[in-house]
Amino acid sequence: MPLQTEEFTMNIVDELKWRGALNQVTDEAGLKALTEEKQISLYCGTDPTGDSLHIGHLIPFMMLKRFQLAGHHPVIIIGGGTGAIGDPSGRKTERTLQTESQLEHNKKALTAQMVKLFGTENFTIVDNYEWLSQFTMIDFLRDFGKLFNVNTMLNKEVVASRLASGISFTEFTYQILQAVDFLHLYRHNDVQLEIGGSDQWGNITAGIDLIHRTEGADAKAYGLTIPLMLKADGTKFGKTAGGAVWLDEKKTSPYEFYQFWLNQDDRDVVKYLKYFTFLSHEEIDDLAEKVANEPWKREAQKRLAAEVTTFVHGEAATQQAIKISQLLFSGNVQDLSVDEVEQAFAGTPSVTVSANEANIIDWLVDTKIEPSKRQAREDVKNGAIRINGAKVTDESATINPADHFDGKYVIVRRGKKNYTLAKVD
Numbered sequence: 372m373p374l375q376t377e378e379f380t381m382n383i384v385d386e387l388k389w390r391g392a393l394n395q396v397t398d399e400a401g402l403k404a405l406t407e408e409k410q411i412s413l414y415c416g417t418d419p420t421g422d423s424l425h426i427g428h429l430i431p432f433m434m435l436k437r438f439q440l441a442g443h444h445p446v447i448i449i450g451g452g453t454g455a456i457g458d459p460s461g462r463k464t465e466r467t468l469q470t471e472s473q474l475e476h477n478k479k480a481l482t483a484q485m486v487k488l489f490g491t492e493n494f495t496i497v498d499n500y501e502w503l504s505q506f507t508m509i510d511f512l513r514d515f516g517k518l519f520n521v522n523t524m525l526n527k528e529v530v531a532s533r534l535a536s537g538i539s540f541t542e543f544t545y546q547i548l549q550a551v552d553f554l555h556l557y558r559h560n561d562v563q564l565e566i567g568g569s570d571q572w573g574n575i576t577a578g579i580d581l582i583h584r585t586e587g588a589d590a591k592a593y594g595l596t597i598p599l600m601l602k603a604d605g606t607k608f609g610k611t612a613g614g615a616v617w618l619d620e621k622k623t624s625p626y627e628f629y630q631f632w633l634n635q636d637d638r639d640v641v642k643y644l645k646y647f648t649f650l651s652h653e654e655i656d657d658l659a660e661k662v663a664n665e666p667w668k669r670e671a672q673k674r675l676a677a678e679v680t681t682f683v684h685g686e687a688a689t690q691q692a693i694k695i696s697q698l699l700f701s702g703n704v705q706d707l708s709v710d711e712v713e714q715a716f717a718g719t720p721s722v723t724v725s726a727n728e729a730n731i732i733d734w735l736v737d738t739k740i741e742p743s744k745r746q747a748r749e750d751v752k753n754g755a756i757r758i759n760g761a762k763v764t765d766e767s768a769t770i771n772p773a774d775h776f777d778g779k780y781v782i783v784r785r786g787k788k789n790y791t792l793a794k795v796d
Contacts (some may be wrong), residue, residue, distance in 0.1 A: 383438060387434065387595075389645070389652065391598065391642060391646070392434055392597055392645070393598075394572075394595075394599075395572055395596045397575075401591065402564065402595070405593070406443070410443050410444065411438075412444040412556075413435065413443060413562060413563065413564035413565070413566060414435075414445070414447065414553075414566070415447060415448075416447070416449075416453070417448070417450065418449075418453050418457075419450065419480075419481055420457075420469070420477070422476060423484065423619035423622055424481065424484055425615040425616055425617050425618065426608075426617075427615070428618075430568065430597050431566050431568055431597050432447075432485075433646060433647055434597060435447070436488065436489065444495070445495070446495045446497060446556060446562055448498070448499050449496060449498055450498070450499050451475075451501075452499040452501075452548065453499055454477075454478075455471075455474060456541055457542055482496055484618055484619070488683070499552050499555070502551075502555050503551065515551060519550075519581075524543070524546060524577075527546060527573030529546065529570065529571075530543060530546070546573060546574045549575075549578060550577040551578075551581070552578065553575075553579070553582060557592060558586075563592055563593060565579075565593075565594045566595055566596070567594075568597055568599070569596045569598060571596060572594070572596050575594035575596065576594060579593070602636065602639055620684060624713075624714040625680060625689070625692050626695045626696070626711075626715055627714070627717060629680045629689065629692035629693070629696070630692075631676075632676035632680065633675075637662050637666050640658075640671045640675055641658065641659045643675055647682075648674075648675060648679065648682075649678070658670060658671040659671070676692075677689055680692055691714075694711070695715045702757065704760040705759050705760040705775060706760075709777050712782065716780075716790065716792040719792050720790075720792070721791065722739065722794070723795075724738055724772060724781065725796055726773060726778065726796070727772075728772075729770055730767070730768075730770075731765075731766065731768045732747045732748055732766055735750075735756070738791070741785075751763055751766055751768075752764065752766065757783070758770060758783060759775045759776075760784075772793070779794070779795055780795065781795065
């Protein structure tokens with residue numbers, strides 16, 4: 372299904388409140404009035420500490436996308452300057468500084484991801500290295516250092532939480548650099564709002580204070596943060612047993628990405644529909660009713676998975692993920708393409724096998740899928756073994772790895788759910 376985009380019938384600030392997406396706002400009434408008066412420019416930043424965002428990063432950018440859909444102009448900083456320093460927010464230890472080549476690689480990768488999410492119309496990407504690198508040490512201390520009170524900086528949560536374990540002067544100054552970013556965008560891009568995660572509140576308010584000191588107390592600059600996302604069981608959203616869920620399809624395949632959303636708890640799914648989709652209030656209320664009355668159908672989870680996967684990976688990838696899911700559920704894995712096999716079984720136990728034909732019993736034991744010939748014969752005889760979707764009950768049957776999937780894979784199912792992917796060497 373194509374990505375649904377919401378129609379805004381209320382002010383964007385009220386829309387975010389309905390979706391539970393507002394944590395703190397510096398001046399809610401002022402921001403609401405400004406967004407009714409004009410189409411504003413706003414920004415969110417990310418440092419190129421890696422070459423892909425994960426779904427935890429996606430939360431503030433979803434809010435930025437909502438502003439874009441409501442006609443406002445998003446600006447994204449990919450922080451080549453601040454990325455060279457290291458943001459202490461949400462960390463207990465110092466970051467490892469990256470090389471210049473790492474930063475460049477990561478900036479290009481993140482820029483491509485942002486263009487995919489936001490398009491090229493009514494959207495701007497900037498790199499704060501362009502202006503931060505122009506300051507000399509003397510400029511920095513005279514023009515900005517004088518405007519920041521150390522006592523105030525120490526009381527910011529991002530710094531206060533690190534005082535016991537220690538924080539370097541480099542990371543201590545990060546909030547000044549982020550404040551300078553807001554000031555620069557205010558002056559040169561007419562940006563009046565900064566959005567960030569809940570741990571960014573101190574950095575955001577530092578930027579607003581700097582704008583008021585340099586541009587005047589009546590300068591209209593605002594900040595808002597998004598609540599910390601927790602699952603119903605109290606654990607942090609976005610982590611799985613396999614680690615982070617990435618937006619890069621090479622790190623997390625579209626099928627794995629789709630499955631992550633499909634497997635969400637009934638207690639969380641409506642909240643995630645509000646946060647991560649552009650469905651209307653009526654559609655979400657209807658899905659909430661289905662969660663309450665027909666939870667076994669998992670319609671809300673299916674819609675959530677389809678909407679977010681389409682937003683991040685596109686319609687074709689979503690349809691492919693749905694196809695893989697249906698074929699795995701039915702057991703008709705023989706209908707998968709090679710690419711779909713690679714996606715579907717990325718996290719499945721695997722073995723390496725030769726391309727030679729072999730007797731089914733010998734092959735199952737040699738691959739250690741079965742612990743012994745006796746067990747192998749018993750499982751084959753009882754119909755517990757499927758090779759590439761076909762049940763094998765003949766102990767004298769042979770396996771030819773070249774039969775399916777371009778001779779690259781053999782899919783073995785033992786019992787109802789135990790899959791092994793045999794990779795042909």
